[in-house]
Structures are given as C-alpha cells and as structure tokens.
Amino acid sequence: MKSLFDKLWDAHVVVQQTADKPAILYIDLHLVHEVTSPQAFDVLRERGLTVRRPDRTLATMDHSIPTVPISSLSELDVVSETAAAYQIRQVMKNCSDFGIELKDFTSPDRGIVHVIGPELGATQPGKTIVCGDSHTSTHGAFGALAFGIGTTEVAHVLATQCMLQRKPKSFAINLNGTLQRGVSAKDIVLRIIGEIGVAGGTGYAVEYRGSAIGALSMDERMTICNMSIEAGARAGMMAPDDTTFEYLAGREMAPKGAAWDAAVARWRELPGDPDAAFDREINLDVSVMKPMVTFGTNPGMVVAIDEPIPAPSGNDKAFAKALEYMQVEPGQRLAGTPVDVVFIGSCTNARLSDLEAAASIVKGRQVADNVRMLVVPGSQRIKNEAEAMGLDDIFKAAGAEWREPGCSMCIAMNGDTVAAGRLAVSTSNRNFEGRQGSGARTVLASPLTAAASAISGTVADPRQLVD
Amino acid sequence: MEPIKSITSKTVVIPLDDIDTDQIIPARFLTTTTREGLGEHLFTDWRYTKDGTPNPDFVLNAPEAQDAQILVAGRNFGCGSSREHAPWALLDFGLRVAISTEIADIFFNNALKNGFIPVVVDADTHAWLLENPGVEITVDLESSTVIVPGRDPVPFSVDSFAKYCLLNGLDQMGFLTQHADDIAAFEARAE
Numbered sequence: 001m002k003s004l005f006d007k008l009w010d011a012h013v014v015v016q017q018t019a020d021k022p023a024i025l026y027i028d029l030h031l032v033h034e035v036t037s038p039q040a041f042d043v044l045r046e047r048g049l050t051v052r053r054p055d056r057t058l059a060t061m062d063h064s065i066p067t068v069p070i071s072s073l074s075e076l077d078v079v080s081e082t083a084a085a086y087q088i089r090q091v092m093k094n095c096s097d098f099g100i101e102l103k104d105f106t107s108p109d110r111g112i113v114h115v116i117g118p119e120l121g122a123t124q125p126g127k128t129i130v131c132g133d134s135h136t137s138t139h140g141a142f143g144a145l146a147f148g149i150g151t152t153e154v155a156h157v158l159a160t161q162c163m164l165q166r167k168p169k170s171f172a173i174n175l176n177g178t179l180q181r182g183v184s185a186k187d188i189v190l191r192i193i194g195e196i197g198v199a200g201g202t203g204y205a206v207e208y209r210g211s212a213i214g215a216l217s218m219d220e221r222m223t224i225c226n227m228s229i230e231a232g233a234r235a236g237m238m239a240p241d242d243t244t245f246e247y248l249a250g251r252e253m254a255p256k257g258a259a260w261d262a263a264v265a266r267w268r269e270l271p272g273d274p275d276a277a278f279d280r281e282i283n284l285d286v287s288v289m290k291p292m293v294t295f296g297t298n299p300g301m302v303v304a305i306d307e308p309i310p311a312p313s314g315n316d317k318a319f320a321k322a323l324e325y326m327q328v329e330p331g332q333r334l335a336g337t338p339v340d341v342v343f344i345g346s347c348t349n350a351r352l353s354d355l356e357a358a359a360s361i362v363k364g365r366q367v368a369d370n371v372r373m374l375v376v377p378g379s380q381r382i383k384n385e386a387e388a389m390g391l392d393d394i395f396k397a398a399g400a401e402w403r404e405p406g407c408s409m410c411i412a413m414n415g416d417t418v419a420a421g422r423l424a425v426s427t428s429n430r431n432f433e434g435r436q437g438s439g440a441r442t443v444l445a446s447p448l449t450a451a452a453s454a455i456s457g458t459v460a461d462p463r464q465l466v467d
Numbered sequence: 468m469e470p471i472k473s474i475t476s477k478t479v480v481i482p483l484d485d486i487d488t489d490q491i492i493p494a495r496f497l498t499t500t501t502r503e504g505l506g507e508h509l510f511t512d513w514r515y516t517k518d519g520t521p522n523p524d525f526v527l528n529a530p531e532a533q534d535a536q537i538l539v540a541g542r543n544f545g546c547g548s549s550r551e552h553a554p555w556a557l558l559d560f561g562l563r564v565a566i567s568t569e570i571a572d573i574f575f576n577n578a579l580k581n582g583f584i585p586v587v588v589d590a591d592t593h594a595w596l597l598e599n600p601g602v603e604i605t606v607d608l609e610s611s612t613v614i615v616p617g618r619d620p621v622p623f624s625v626d627s628f629a630k631y632c633l634l635n636g637l638d639q640m641g642f643l644t645q646h647a648d649d650i651a652a653f654e655a656r657a658e
Contacts (some may be wrong), residue, residue: 014653038500083498090500134549150551150577160643199543231469318484411494432489434512
C-alpha cells in the first residue's frame with residue numbers, strides 16, 4: 001500500500017532514518033543557479049572537496065540575468081549592477097572549475113531553472129531533484145520528488161550527491177471536475193492555497209490527484225506543483241501518465257530507443273496504490289472555481305475576482321497591515337482597480353501555453369495607456385517557439401515589451417522592478433511586500449487574467465474576453 | 468561552528484504572522500556571493516523609511532532591542548523562499564533564536580545548519596511571550612526547553628541529530644562524506 005511519494009522516497013534511501021539520525025537520501029538531479037550556489041562552492045574549496053557527480057548537476061543563470069539582449073560579459077557590465085554581474089561571472093567560474101555544465105547567457109538552452117529542466121528532458125518521473133530554490137517543487141509534475149534546499153545543502157549535494165532528510169508526512173489533494181472557460185491551472189493552485197493557507201502544507205509532501213489533474217497539460221501541471229511551497233509544502237507531485245511520457249519523448253536528455261521503452265515501463269509502476277494511506281486528504285471540485293486574484297501580501301490572501309475582500313478575523317495584525325500596504329479594504333472587489341504594470345513571466349507561468357493564453361486575449365487589442373506590460377519567456381527555446389508562432393508580434397503590436405528569458409520581475413533582482421506604490425498584476429508566485437520592488441503592490445493572477453487586466457487597464461475578469 | 472548549549476537573553480517581539488524571507492532579507496541583497504554583512508539589511512524595508520532613515524516605530528530600532536538575541540514572531544515565521552541568506556542575516560544582526568507556534572520548513576532547516584535555533588512552542592506560551600516583550604528567557608538546547616520566569620519550563624522539539632551537531636559544534640558535511648562507501652554502493656545498485 002504505497003503512495004507515489006512512498007515509492008519515490010524508498011527508492012532513494014541510501015541509509016534509513018532512525019530515531020537519532022535522519023535518512024541519507026540520494027539525489028538524481030541537482031539544478032544550480034547563480035544566487036544560492038556561490039557560498040556552497042566556497043565550502044567545497046575550503047574543504048578541498050570535488051563535485052561527486054557533475055553528470056547529475058546542471059546549472060543555469062536566471063535570477064540576476066538581465067532581460068535585455070546581451071552577447072558578452074562587457075555588455076552585461078553595461079546593463080547590470082556590479083554585484084549582479086559579479087555573481088554571473090562567479091557561477092561561470094565555479095561551473096568551469098568544478099566541471100559542471102552551465103547553460104549561460106549565450107546558450108540556446110538557457111532559461112529559468114524550473115523551465116529548462118523539463119524542457120531538456122532532465123526532469124523525469126521517478127527522480128529525486130533538488131535546487132537551491134523553493135520552486136523546485138515544479139518538477140514534481142512529472143512524478144518526481146523535487147524540493148528546494150538551502151545553500152548548506154547545495155554544498156552537501158555537490159560533494160556527496162546526497163542530503164540528510166526526515167521523511168515528511170503525506171497530504172493528498174484530490175481535484176475533480178472540469179474547469180470552466182477562462183479558468184486555469186493558476187486559479188486552481190491559488191484556490192488551494194486560499195483553502196489550506198500559507199502554512200497548510202508545512203511538514204507535508206503533497207500529491208495532487210484526481211480526474212482534473214489527468215486532464216491537464218504538463219505546463220498546467222507544473223504551474224500547480226510550482227506553487228506547492230506557497231502553501232508551505234515540502235514538495236508537490238503528480239503521478240506520471242501518458243501526457244507525461246508524450247511530453248518527454250524525444251527530448252535530448254530523456255532516454256532513447258530500448259532505454260526509453262524500459263524507462264516508460266518503470267515509470268508506469270510509479271503511481272500510488274489505490275488504497276495508499278495519507279496523513280491528510282482534502283477534495284476540491286474545480287468545476288466551481290473562478291479566476292482568482294490575491295488582495296494581500298501572501299498567496300493565501302486570495303479571492304475569486306468577482307468576490308469581495310474578506311474582513312480580518314479578530315485582531316489579525318498581519319492581515320490589517322497587508323490591506324494597508326495593498327491600499328485595499330474589506331468588502332471591496334479588486335476588479336476595476338487601476339493597474340500600472342502587467343508581468344507575464346516566472347517559473348510559474350512563462351511556458352509556451354502561458355504565452356499563448358495571454359496572446360489570445362491581447363491579439364488585435366491594445367494595452368491600456370496607463371499600463372506597462374512586460375512579457376518574459378521562461379527560456380530561450382520558448383522565446384524562439386513563440387516567435388515562430390508570431391506571438392512576439394502580437395504582444396509588440398499591442399504595446400507590450402517582449403524580453404529575453406529569466407526570472408525578471410518575479411524576484412526583481414535584475415533591474416526589472418515595479419516602482420513603489422505601483423500595482424502590478426503578475427503571473428508570478430509571490431505577492432510579498434516589496435517582492436517586485438520596494439513598496440510595489442502585487443496581485444497574483446493567471447496569464448489570462450493578467451492579459452485581460454493589461455487591456456482593460458484595471459484588474460479584469462478574463463471570462464469577458466476569452467473567445 | 469561554535470558549540471551551543473543554551474542562550475539567555477531578553478526577547479524582541481514582532482507580533483506578525485507569516486513573516487516571509489523577503490521581509491527578513493529582500494531579494495535585491497541576494498547578489499552577494501558571501502555570507503557576511505547581511506545583518507545591515509535585515510528587515511530593511513521595515514527598519515528604514517523611504518528616505519533611508521531608521522523607522523522609529525519598528526521594534527528592532529528601539530534602544531532596548533539592541534542586544535536582544537531571541538526573536539519572538541507570529542505564526543509561520545520564515546515562509547517563502549529557500550534563501551539561506553535569511554538565517555545569515557539574522558545571525559549577522561545578532562539574533563540567535565526565533566520562537567513561534569509554527570516555523571516554515573526550509574527556513575527551519577537552514578537555520579539549524581547555521582546555529583540559529585528555531586523554537587516552536589505551544590500557543591499559550593507563545594501568547595504570553597508576545598504580551599511580555601523584553602522579558603529575559605533561556606533557550607536551553609541540552610534539555611530542549613524554554614525557561615520563562617514564573618512559568619513551568621516549556622519543551623520544544625528539535626531533531627536529535629541536529630541537536631547533537633549544535634551541542635558539539637559539528638556541521639553535517641563531515642557526517643555525509645563519511646558515508647562515501649554507502650553512497651557508492653547505492654550508485655552501483657541503482658545505475
């Protein structure tokens with residue numbers, strides 16, 4: 001009676017946990033980026049250690065990289081702050097010194113770490129995947145056990161390909177029903193976080209199950225798993241199925257030929273046993289879900305776009321502070337609130353289908369005069385594919401900016417920021433105070449809602465604009 | 468790391484739930500490639516006003532908070548990103564313990580690996596600590612209890628291995644590298 005999570009865990013235990021010691025867990029794929037790795041490489045140097053498995057380690061530069069075109073370090077120096085440019089140089093030096101493959105800013109494979117892992121076929125069912133980044137849960141969409149780690153653990157995995165872990169509890173979120181038009185995977189996950197709260201998943205590995213998951217594309221599944229951490233969960237995952245295998249078939253790092261057939265046969269054994277037990281379980285019907293928007297300063301402060309902002313319960317200082325920061329009041333509906341910036345991007349919603357969804361709204365329309373709209377593809381490959389489809393022309397004709405790939409305005413480390421007091425409707429994952437720039441106000445939403453808001457100039461319900 | 472047995476200090480209280488790592492250390496300071504110096508930017512958007520002067524209403528700017536080593540915070544402290552810069556910034560500022568009713572998972576693990584003690588207490592103790600800022604308390608790692616004046620010692624949970632490492636000033640890299648043979652055997656089986 002094993003769940004998907006049990007199977008993934010058991011297959012990677014090098015040394016079992018005891019009352020005294022956590023388990024030693026083997027890591028199949030370690031993704032590395034420029035922000036959380038430099039201090040880990042320093043640990044290796046201080047101790048004279050090497051990277052145990054460079055072949056299981058893949059690096060990119062995404063957080064502090066500019067989204068204007070650059071082709072050389074000297075151009076980087078012109079557009080980036082000194083510290084950010086130094087950080088980029090440092091990841092290049094570290095990967096070179098330790099023999100790690102780096103998808104640098106000249107690589108056709110570069111992009112946001114959680115976009116390129118799946119895109120290259122490095123992310124596969126049955127794997128353990130870690131990265132010094134909390135949105136590593138994205139890769140769980142493939143039936144992998146994937147989670148974010150700190151820099152000390154980055155050093156552990158670089159040196160030993162292992163980490164110390166106690167097995168978390170398990171949490172099944174069962175999603176059934178059919179999504180209505182204009183409602184998307186982002187709305188599902190925002191609704192889940194609103195339901196269980198930003199600490200509702202703490203201590204758990206979540207498995208999303210049910211017919212609504214089976215109906216989703218891999219892009220949509222990744223959007224849901226991506227935000228598992230916003231409910232505090234250690235990991236989020238989904239059983240692999242034919243949709244998963246079709247996505248991976250033929251990708252360069254996926255198995256080929258007889259090895260592919262063997263892999264698929266193995267992967268078909270991964271879904272949990274029907275009567276596997278979970279420590280917690282909830283059921284949600286996606287057919288009653290609506291487009292969701294956040295009104296506060298964490299992703300759990302979220303309402304349907306046509307519903308009023310709730311009143312704080314009791315003496316909730318953080319809730320009151322959040323409403324004051326966001327300049328909104330209980331009872332108010334966000335729809336109709338003027339918007340300054342719309343950001344389509346991030347590891348949550350910058351895949352090709354996200355750009356297509358946004359373009360479907362923008363096509364033949366104009367971004368409102370009061371709005372700056374920034375579209376940042378998740379990877380170079382997505383950018384190229386979108387351009388081949390003419391999506392860039394649709395966005396540019398509407399008055400949006402079409403940028404180079406990276407994390408960009410989600411974390412605002414690269415110069416792409418929202419000014420203090422300005423309101424951004426963003427397809428990213430965090431609406432924390434100052435996340436998109438000191439004093440910036442963020443409304444999290446789906447690509448459809450963000451695009452509809454760009455056209456309207458106010459927070460807007462996409463159901464009025466979808467064909 | 469220096470061994471840690473217990474920490475005695477007055478508390479400083481930030482009574483807000485869901486304090487995220489973007490507040491503890493905003494992303495714009497993560498372009499650093501070292502661990503040092505982040506205390507200067509701890510809670511920077513709350514500590515400083517828009518013109519860069521210290522915000523007199525923020526508790527960490529109060530004179531009596533200057534040598535406090537124990538932070539009492541609302542529920543779900545440290546939620547958000549995996550940035551280990553959060554415990555680095557807290558430690559660099561001089562804080563060594565965070566007490567709450569819930570502490571986010573990745574922050575909790577990162578803290579322990581740096582000698583910053585995350586302490587989860589019951590709701591009653593937490594409410595008392597929120598209402599009594601500045602009280603001197605002891606977080607005793609050896610007995611895993613918080614000693615609060617006039618109250619029974621309050622037990623807290625800490626992973627036995629993490630505790631062993633903290634009490635003895637050990638980090639976990641040495642433990643993992645000693646298992647190289649087990650790891651090689653696992654790889655031989657799995658590949």
